[in-house]
Amino acid sequence: MSDITSALEELTIDQKAALGSGSDFWTTTAAGRVPSILMTDGPHGLRKQEGATDHLALSGSLPATCFPPAVALSQTWDPALVHRVGEALGRECQAAGVHVLLGPGVNIKRDPRNGRNFEYFSEDPLVSGTLGAAWVSGIQSMGVGASLKHFAANNQETDRMRVSADIDPRPLREIYLRAFQKVVEEAQPWTVMCSYNRVNGVHASQNRWLLTEVLREQWGFEGVVVSDWGAVADRVAAVEAGLDLQMPGNDGFDDAKVIAAVHEGSLDPAVVTLAADRVARIAHRAEAARRPDTAWDAADHHDLAREVASRAIVLLRDDQKILPLDPAQRLAVIGEFAARPRYQGGGSSHVNAIRVDVALDEIRDRAPHTEVAYAAGFSSDQRADPAALSAEAVRAAADADVAVVFLGLFDGQESEGADRADIELPADQLALLDAVVAVQPRTVVVLSHGGVVRLAPVVAGPAAILDGALLGQAGGSALADVLFGIVNPSGRLTETVPERLQDVPSFTNFPGERMHVRYGEGILVGYRWYDARAIDVTFPFGHGLSYTSFAYDSLKAEAHGDTVDVRVTVRNTGERAGREIVQLYASRDGSAVARAPRWLVGFGAVDLAPGESGEVGITVPRREFEYWDEELQRWLVEGGEYRIAAGASSRDIRLSDTVELQGETARYRLGPDSSIGEILRDPIAGPAFQEVFAAMFEQFSGAEETDYGPMLDSLPFGRFVSTTGSALPAGMVDDVLARANAANGFEENRT
Ligand code: GLC
Numbered sequence: 001m002s003d004i005t006s007a008l009e010e011l012t013i014d015q016k017a018a019l020g021s022g023s024d025f026w027t028t029t030a031a032g033r034v035p036s037i038l039m040t041d042g043p044h045g046l047r048k049q050e051g052a053t054d055h056l057a058l059s060g061s062l063p064a065t066c067f068p069p070a071v072a073l074s075q076t077w078d079p080a081l082v083h084r085v086g087e088a089l090g091r092e093c094q095a096a097g098v099h100v101l102l103g104p105g106v107n108i109k110r111d112p113r114n115g116r117n118f119e120y121f122s123e124d125p126l127v128s129g130t131l132g133a134a135w136v137s138g139i140q141s142m143g144v145g146a147s148l149k150h151f152a153a154n155n156q157e158t159d160r161m162r163v164s165a166d167i168d169p170r171p172l173r174e175i176y177l178r179a180f181q182k183v184v185e186e187a188q189p190w191t192v193m194c195s196y197n198r199v200n201g202v203h204a205s206q207n208r209w210l211l212t213e214v215l216r217e218q219w220g221f222e223g224v225v226v227s228d229w230g231a232v233a234d235r236v237a238a239v240e241a242g243l244d245l246q247m248p249g250n251d252g253f254d255d256a257k258v259i260a261a262v263h264e265g266s267l268d269p270a271v272v273t274l275a276a277d278r279v280a281r282i283a284h285r286a287e288a289a290r291r292p293d294t295a296w297d298a299a300d301h302h303d304l305a306r307e308v309a310s311r312a313i314v315l316l317r318d319d320q321k322i323l324p325l326d327p328a329q330r331l332a333v334i335g336e337f338a339a340r341p342r343y344q345g346g347g348s349s350h351v352n353a354i355r356v357d358v359a360l361d362e363i364r365d366r367a368p369h370t371e372v373a374y375a376a377g378f379s380s381d382q383r384a385d386p387a388a389l390s391a392e393a394v395r396a397a398a399d400a401d402v403a404v405v406f407l408g409l410f411d412g413q414e415s416e417g418a419d420r421a422d423i424e425l426p427a428d429q430l431a432l433l434d435a436v437v438a439v440q441p442r443t444v445v446v447l448s449h450g451g452v453v454r455l456a457p458v459v460a461g462p463a464a465i466l467d468g469a470l471l472g473q474a475g476g477s478a479l480a481d482v483l484f485g486i487v488n489p490s491g492r493l494t495e496t497v498p499e500r501l502q503d504v505p506s507f508t509n510f511p512g513e514r515m516h517v518r519y520g521e522g523i524l525v526g527y528r529w530y531d532a533r534a535i536d537v538t539f540p541f542g543h544g545l546s547y548t549s550f551a552y553d554s555l556k557a558e559a560h561g562d563t564v565d566v567r568v569t570v571r572n573t574g575e576r577a578g579r580e581i582v583q584l585y586a587s588r589d590g591s592a593v594a595r596a597p598r599w600l601v602g603f604g605a606v607d608l609a610p611g612e613s614g615e616v617g618i619t620v621p622r623r624e625f626e627y628w629d630e631e632l633q634r635w636l637v638e639g640g641e642y643r644i645a646a647g648a649s650s651r652d653i654r655l656s657d658t659v660e661l662q663g664e665t666a667r668y669r670l671g672p673d674s675s676i677g678e679i680l681r682d683p684i685a686g687p688a689f690q691e692v693f694a695a696m697f698e699q700f701s702g703a704e705e706t707d708y709g710p711m712l713d714s715l716p717f718g719r720f721v722s723t724t725g726s727a728l729p730a731g732m733v734d735d736v737l738a739r740a741n742a743a744n745g746f747e748e749n750r751t
Helices: 003-009 013-019 070-076 079-096 125-140 169-176 178-187 208-218 235-241 253-263 269-288 298-312 359-366 386-398 427-439 475-483 527-532 676-681 685-701 709-713 717-727 732-743
Strands: 039-041 100-102 145-151 164-166 191-194 224-227 314-317 331-334 372-375 402-408 443-448 464-467 516-518 537-539 550-560 563-572 578-587 599-608 613-621 627-629 634-636 640-649 652-661
Touching (some): 003 269, 013 269, 070 125, 070 298, 079 125, 079 298, 125 145, 125 178, 145 178, 145 208, 145 269, 169 627, 224 269, 253 269, 298 475, 331 359, 359 372, 386 402, 443 475, 550 640, 550 652, 563 578, 563 640, 563 652, 578 613, 599 613, 676 685, 676 709, 685 732
Parallel strands (some): 145 191, 331 402, 402 443
Antiparallel strands (some): 314 464, 550 563, 578 640, 627 634, 640 652
């Protein structure tokens, strides 16, 4: 008998129930030989509280490295780099005695107004799942558990504890669960955190389909399902559904309900034991993995944070080639964010950063022999005089060779717990930009924001634009490195920048009403939507420029069994070394189901010196071509031709090739409701009925050519038979359908 099993044998049902809830805000309960463990927030830095505790970072926390939040981390498109961040977080957790770090968040960026999008990776499930898995593998390699969150479909903050995300089966599986599935199957997080919201009407915390059937039985999750803090509405129902750990604990209040339910016979004690067993296993695993002597170097972690930040920055445009800056140029640095950086989001992920690099100081450090003027230009302080601030900035810009204008969203404008009403940059900032550009066309805009902001007003002028998203504590130095060309930017957008809020897929279904939000856009989230609707965007998913340029010289795609191997040759056609991130998109014409025009199936990077060519090899697993068939309750790859396109963004497709994939055609149980078309396309029923239909149709319409046409194609077979049944040999229908269904694996109808 395992030590854990024996440890559980020693516990009473009361003690087992107690294992299912926290002993305080951050700690699980110890019972018998089962230790308690400490879990706390992440994801982009350790938020360990001592003394007052809360889940919105209202009380302080110990100093820790503030890495770039997911919005920036994702723009590196680099799983290996994300893995290194996970390792560093693991070191800080080990040193602080934290067993589980609550992250990563892999919820899809369905609507740009979501106040918490800064904490998530992308609008695309492959980017989210790939980087989420790298984060989990990184931190768990250091003996610290992850908590994959928020499972599932927590795509808004409005009414987050009650709202039902009403999602059809295909988008739920192919978009909103997909990243979670990839992380669970590839990285086995120690814990999964259920979300606050309902999924199709049932609270995630007590959604058996989600927590047991999908997560455990279909994906093979082996760890603990922990609630989001305060997400349990009915603890007994939650335990029955597969929720193992309620956080935070409430002094046994809900434990008592579990115990009472067991005593009155309405809750099987084995269910309580199963949850306790899972918690005990993670507790023992975490304790065994403790490395209390782990030391970490704050300077090393800061350097890593800076490396990540510099790789996250996206060069959105630079039509006039203003960048990189020359240190001899006279500069006007404008905007409060240059002096008071906005480098992370608000809410439970907020880190007490060990240090924060200030862009203005870093710029001055890299241009020591020139004048670098500063003007706030605008202020979050309502007492400031906007006109005076603006006038000062305009004067500074007019006197300089180049103006660098920092724009963005203040802390209060986006945070966990609330959604934005729009995606606009503040009007005073846009007005300031116009005034600066009017006197200084050589202007560079640097953006600080978590959720997407509308950039159509910004691109109306000549300014170059760097997207700094939220870059963590080292963002200031990273921005200076990119501005002066010490680092050649290689970041790529992981969320589309729409022309207008009205263009976004969820515009008419956000944030819902009366506790329901309808995911009416289906699978067409993000670029899938804009491509399907041929809607212009300001900057597409995957977009990012470089201080050099790249040509794509060749692409070869070959299907080998369960994978498609793609090789793309890229050449650096510019004057500087740089990194290109090659994106692969698949397309399928004539699919049996609705498809996006193209969807991301893989990506890879290559670093090239000027003039150098290099090959990017990307292996695309077969699963990237599948779709979910709800009627058959499984994933399915259609056989036939797919186009594989290599692009520098979802809208900058450079080369493509086609591959032939072995696959299947969905076969459904045939019966009276099957259409004539389905009958005729079935390999057994089709030939059997072909002649009969042809003769009948001819008798009907006298047409020579048997053209069933769309009308007949969709005519229910039973209706056709009932109107012409006499013409069919007795018993033929039942016999042929029975043979066809058997051949397609359907057991004969027992009815
Ligand atoms: C918060 C967040 C979750 C966090 C938890 C603990 O409400 O939704 O991401 O880990 O509570 O702070």
